[in-house]
Amino acid sequence: MLYMHDLWVNWFEGEENGYNVCRFHEWRKEDGIEIVDQIPLLLVEEQLYESIENDLQDLPMSLLQDVQKRTYMKRNQERHTIEYAAVVTNGHDVIVFDTLGYTLPVKKSRLIPRQERLVFEMVQGKKPATYNMEEQFTKEYHILSLEPEKMSGLTRRERQLKQLLMMALDQLKHSDYPEEIRYWLTEWNPVEYHSIKELTTDEAWERLYQGTSHGWTIHHEELCGKLVKGQPFFETIWQGEHQKAEKHIKSQN
Template identity: 80%
Template sequence: MLYMHDLWVNWFEGEENGYNVCRFHEWRKEDGIELIDQIPLLKVQDDLFHYIENDLQELPIAMLQDIQRKTYMKKNQERHTIEYAAVITNGTDVLVFDTLGYTSPVKKSRLIPRQERLALEMVQGKRAEHYTIEENIRKEHHILSLDPDKMSGLTRRERQLKQLLMMALDQLKHSDHPEEIRYWLTEWDPVQYPSIKSLSTEQAWSRLYEETCHGWTKLHEELCGKMVKGQPFFETIWQGENDKVSQHMKSQN
């Protein structure tokens, strides 16, 4: 078995979509970067790589057995054993996971570019391990777990705010004030106000979702900011993302 040593990781916990496991260029100063002392490296087939990258389902039993207690982390000069963790690659991309002792990839991370290149070099010319996925349930994307195409090309901040907007839209759909849906659609597209008046609640919500779930623009940001106002949980997320931008701007000056 191949092993990698002294790896820097930036764990993203509970992320079922690979687009939320940020690449190195999107890591932030406040992220909790950790050092892995030793970890197995596996070359796997494309389907298994994407299954682990984009889901939180059970990992193959044979794979878990192969990597069990073979990862070590150092904390305060003490070496700790990790139950199930590995670096995986399909020969073109690289991902690290840790199950936290469970049997699904609860924590995921990318690698820094130099270590990513090393992982790819180490498996070059080697055959991919064949692990059988016990039960591959087809993943369904929905408003709170958008299809990767709808997040393509967005920055970390834009993805976070887009997820926040989708959470606000989902809440709006199930609220006790359906008349608000037409109001927010008008905020989004004031020119269409005459036709919006004649839409049913379901039609108005569908149009609002369909028109906002693609891309990210200043209009998206403005709508998101207005919709989360007065909702403490949503406002905390909104404020957090904007504070990070302010801190970044200050550090650049």
Template identity: 80%
Template sequence: MLYMHDLWVNWFEGEENGYNVCRFHEWRKEDGIELVDQIPLLLVTNELFNFIENDLQDLPLPLLQDVHRKTYMKKNQERQTVEYAAVLTDGEDVIVFDTLGYTLPVKKSRLIPRQERLVFEMVQGKKPASYSIEESVLKEHHILSLAPAKMAGLTRRERQLKQLLMMALDQLKNSDHPEEIRYWLTEWDPDQYPYLKQLTNEEAWDLLYEGTCKGWTSLHEELCEKLVKGQPFFETIWQGENQHVSHKINSQN
């Protein structure tokens, strides 16, 4: 078995979509970066890599057995054993997982570029390990778990705010005031105003969702800010992301 040493990881917990496991260039100084002393490296099939990167389902039992207690973290100069963790690659991309003792990849991380390159060097010329995936329910994307294509090209901040916008829209759809949907559709797309009377709440909702789930623009940002106003939980997320932007701007000046 191949092993890697002294890896820097930035864990993203409970993420089922790989686009939320941020690449190194999107790591933030307030993220909790940790040092892995030793961890197994596995070359796997593209199918298994995608399954682990973009889902939160049980991992193949033979894979868990192969990596059991072979990872060590360094914390306060002490070496701590990790139940199930590994670096995985399909030869094209790299991800790290830690199950926190469970059987699914609860925590995921990317690697820094230098260590990614080392992964590709170490597996060059080798054949992928064969682990069969149990028949699982086909993953469905929805408003609270958008398809990767709808997040493509967005920055970490934009992805976070887009998810926040989708949460606010989902709450709006299921609220006791569905007539508000028409108001927000007009805010989003004033050209729809003449046709609003002809639309049912469902049709208005579909237009609003289909419009906002594509890309990210200043219009998205404005709608998101207005929708979350007065909702403490949502406002906290909004302020956190915008606070990060102000820190970044200040550090560049």
């Protein structure tokens, strides 16, 4: 078995979509970077890699047995054993997982570029290991888990705010005041005001969702800010992202 040593990881917990497991250039100073003493490296087939990167499904038991207690981390000068963790690659991309003792990849991380290149060098010319998956991997996307193309090209901050906007829209759809949907669609697209009045609630919501689910602009951000106003949970996320952005800008100056 191949092993990597002194690995830098930045864990993202409970993320099913790979686009939310941020690559090195999007790591922040406040992220909790950890060093892994030793961890197995697996070259796996494409379907299994996709499942690990973009879902939270149970991992093959044979894979878990192969990596069990083979990862070590140092905390306070003491070496701790990790139950199930590994670096996995399909030969052209890399992700690290830690199951926290469960059977699914609860925590995921990317690697720094130098260590990513080392992965590709280590597996070059090797055949991927075969692990039988109990179920065929078919990823289902929805408003709270958008398709990758709808997040493509967005920064970490923009992805976070877009997810917040989708959460707010989902809540709006199921609210006790469906007439608000036409109001917010008019806020989004005021030039269509007269035709919006003729839409059913479902038609209005679908048009609002389709209009906002692609890309990210200042118009998206303004709508998001208005939608979350007065909702403590959403406002906390909104303010947190803006504070992080301000810190990042100051650190660059």
